[in-house]
Amino acid sequence: KAGVTQTPRYLIKTRGQQVTLSCSPISGHRSVSWYQQTPGQGLQFLFEYFSETQRNKGNFPGRFSGRQFSNSRSEMNVSTLELGDSALYLCASSLLGGRVNEKLFFGSGTQLSVL
């Protein structure tokens, strides 16, 4: 069974631009979560989607958004990029997610650099 796939692997953008990252969960998994990883802040929860609905959201500004499609694939978008948005963006999938305690399976991430 294929794992969580994230594209692109690397991305370089300039301040003010916007970016869209893509994630394909493990087949059969309906929950997709997004995390931001930086050396200073570590891994921080962005949001979670389940059945095309955002179910949970972390403490990030509205410039960070996402969506999920009917096939459970998910995208996240960051608008008006800032230097501080440079990070590794990780996508994780699970069967049910949300308030069910289950392990998450992570992709290899998209390394975003904002210049």
Place this chain on the structure above:
Amino acid sequence: GESVGLHLPTLSVQEGDNSIINCAYSNSASDYFIWYKQESGKGPQFIIDIRSNMDKRQGQRVTVLLNKTVKHLSLQIAATQPGDSAVYFCAENFNTGGGADGLTFGKGTHLIIQP
């Protein structure tokens, strides 16, 4: 908000020795804990999990101990191998009944295996 932390940013052990990685959490309402391993250039990989109604769980060469009295979590790796070199994260999950329910990660311990 409350967060999960780790005692040591770096831990160096001899190959073949046992490793113990510690984690302190502060949210007494947390009911699920996970250990992840992250190798360079990869996303976090699930190692083992434990629910709050347990105090010990064993996997292959790994054991997780949970002490709810002092809010302490540890990961023991037996007979450490070179392939165990990675950053190890503990994570907690608590169901707030609303708001962000994503996993809260500690900042990680870099395990270095000495030959």
